Amino acid sequence: MNFISRALVLGSLSTVVGCASMKGGTKPPETTEQPPPAASLVDNCDDTQKGISKEADAMAAPYGIDQHIEKNFPDRKVSWLMTDSAYQKFVVQTGAKNFGRCNDVACYLFAAPSAAIHGAVEKAKTADGKHDPAVLGQALGLPAKNFEGPLRMMTLDLAAQKVCTRLPVEADPGVWKCTTPEDTDCFKFGGYTSGGAPEVMVINAPVTDTQVAEIP
Amino acid sequence: MSDEEVLLQSPLLYRVLRGKDGALSIEVVVGGIVQFEVRVRLNAEETESFQREGRAFSDRMAQAIMANPPFGGRSVKSSGP
Numbered sequence: 111m112n113f114i115s116r117a118l119v120l121g122s123l124s125t126v127v128g129c130a131s132m133k134g135g136t137k138p139p140e141t142t143e144q145p146p147p148a149a150s151l152v153d154n155c156d157d158t159q160k161g162i163s164k165e166a167d168a169m170a171a172p173y174g175i176d177q178h179i180e181k182n183f184p185d186r187k188v189s190w191l192m193t194d195s196a197y198q199k200f201v202v203q204t205g206a207k208n209f210g211r212c213n214d215v216a217c218y219l220f221a222a223p224s225a226a227i228h229g230a231v232e233k234a235k236t237a238d239g240k241h242d243p244a245v246l247g248q249a250l251g252l253p254a255k256n257f258e259g260p261l262r263m264m265t266l267d268l269a270a271q272k273v274c275t276r277l278p279v280e281a282d283p284g285v286w287k288c289t290t291p292e293d294t295d296c297f298k299f300g301g302y303t304s305g306g307a308p309e310v311m312v313i314n315a316p317v318t319d320t321q322v323a324e325i326p
Numbered sequence: 327m328s329d330e331e332v333l334l335q336s337p338l339l340y341r342v343l344r345g346k347d348g349a350l351s352i353e354v355v356v357g358g359i360v361q362f363e364v365r366v367r368l369n370a371e372e373t374e375s376f377q378r379e380g381r382a383f384s385d386r387m388a389q390a391i392m393a394n395p396p397f398g399g400r401s402v403k404s405s406g407p
Binding site for chain 2: 190191192193195196198199200204206210211212213217220221222227250252255256257258259278283284285286287289295297303307309
């Protein structure tokens, strides 16, 4: 068989197989394999943050950042709130590249599930287009005074932007130490605020990839 | 426009200001998933420490305020420009 004849035969065979597949003549084999697990957000961290995350997970064992994300952040989206004045003074006027408190190593930001923050903000909307700090505070388990005045609500897709995320630890910049058992806005290790809201530590949250909404 | 002069703006999210009367204040962003500013007026000893040590002192003072925002009753919530 010369070269041209062989090519024609192979071409015909592949057409027959292709048509059979398209008509459903060959059923794909049944599989019990689970879809591959979503990549850990810790994979986006540098060695320093990976080390801190490993220690935090060891302290929280058998819990850890991956279980925390699966349980409380299934869409991998986070949000947080700032007073509008803080946003203007510390993000806009400084031309900040990352949200959060920055030292020589990184920028550190506490964030909560977007659904929880968006839901609380929606619930707190008033007839005059503003927000009720008491409703917002109650929904997030924090004191109402923290929500007074115009706010900004930030939203970031951690998976899409491949942002390093881990459990917060007591040594993180900005940690508010609890002084009384009644405190509801201080830091408690384990991925939840003392008021019970899920939280994570986001490292180097990029300003340009974050959606910012005004909450009058 | 604010009458205050910004002496130091830190990426740790605080700034040191000098008012029209010459007194120094530190304004610090506190909180976790909800962030807001509080302001503390520096006393004479703190003012001297800031003048002597600069950023090293204000970093320490800002971290102390972040860890305990009421700061012994000395802080006030701040939302001005």
